Amino acid sequence: MALVIAIVVGGVAKGLERWNKVLMPALVAILLVLFVVALRSPGAAAGFRFMFHADFHKLTPKAWLEALGHSFFTLSLGMGAMLTYGSYLSTKTDLLRSAVVIAVFDALMALVAGLVIFPICFTFGLQPAAGPGLIFKTLPVAFAQMHGGSLFALLFFLLLAFAALTSAISLLEVAVAYFVDERGWPRPRATLGMGGVIFLLGIPSALSFSRLAHVHLYPGMTLFDSLDTLATNYLLPIGGLGIALVAGWRLARPVALEEFRDPRLFPYWHLAIRYLAPVAVVLILLFKMGVVG
Structure with a gap:
């Protein structure tokens, strides 16, 4: 959280833009490296079949609604992040083109991420529908059995850390932008204040895996x-x-x-x-x- 606050307090050019120019390419690069590794795994074919074998009988109205609901999360809709970032764009920016590029790129990265995880699952006989436990409990065991698994595990969890960091930056910026633009607060005050509040509110959630x-x-x-x-x-x-x-x-x-x-x-x-x-x-x-x- 301290790193997120330090980045956001730097403002748009020195904070958000500078760090996103580093983190996003790094995230994509790590993902592509892991994708190449997954392609060479014994479970690659099974992973591809799992991803792309279409069973249209399962494409029910419920599935469509699930997909629509998921889009809110993956595209940061309904939480103000897109509005906030959009307000920083130049008036010359083509919003329609930007929206299409964002949606397409998001979908492509999701597909690549799936093609990283599922071949590893099938290589080691893991359940692909295991949910969050798959990432934090099962995949580390699989990485431990791979040749060079320590390096790939490091890259994988570095990827997750970068993804979490970029998401946290965008979410904190929403609250900070409100207090800076609407309340006239200095950016350092708004960032430290809202970052501190969010940190405190997040403690019970973090403790829900142990004491709570x-x-x-x-x-x-x-x-x-x-x-x-x-x-x-x-x-x-x-x-x-x-x-x-x-x-x-x-x-x-x-x-x-x-x-x-x-x-x-x-x-x-x-x-x-x-x-x-x-x-x-x-x-x-x-x-x-x-x-x-």
């Missing part, structure tokens, strides 16, 4: 799992719904068109942000609540 393991907000869930469920299933979709409603109904059409820039595609986007996106988000919420699906 007996605390349950939801039946059968630790405090960490409960807060994760609350944020992922409810808070992110609600945030996304609010953004869609504001962009579609409150933002003046000429202003939106000026930012969008492409008058040919703008009517389709405006229709989607006004009607399709809110309906999709409401369906996600109802699905998470168990009302549909």
Whole structure:
């Protein structure tokens, strides 16, 4: 957390931009190295089949809603990160092109990550659907059995650390930007204050794996799992719904068109942000609540 605070307190150019220029290429480079290693593993073919063998009978409405819900998390939608980073872009930036590039690149990196993990799973007979325990409990055992496994384990967990660091930076910046822009706080004060608050609020979640393991907000869930469920299933979709409603109904059409820039595609986007996106988000919420699906 101290490193995240130190980066964010540096501001946009000296903090966020400088570190992201280092961390993101490093993250991609490590991922590609591990991808090459996974391709050479005995379980590569099985991993590829697991990833790309299509069973369209499983493509149910529930699966679509699960995918839509996952997109909120993986694309940082509904939490203000995209809005905050977008506000720092030049007026010359093509927002439509940037949005497409971000979505495509995110999907590609997710595919590559899957093609790193699943071949290793099948090589050592691991369950690919083991969830978070796969990363922190099972994969280290698999790395220990690999030739040069210590190096690959180091690269893999360095990859996770970089991913966590870049995510933490973007999330802290959302709160900091609010207090700097709306409240007029100096950036160091806003960063230290919000970073400290977030750190303190995160302590119970960290202790939910040990001393607070007996605390349950939801039946059968630790405090960490409960807060994760609350944020992922409810808070992110609600945030996304609010953004869609504001962009579609409150933002003046000429202003939106000026930012969008492409008058040919703008009517389709405006229709989607006004009607399709809110309906999709409401369906996600109802699905998470168990009302549909």
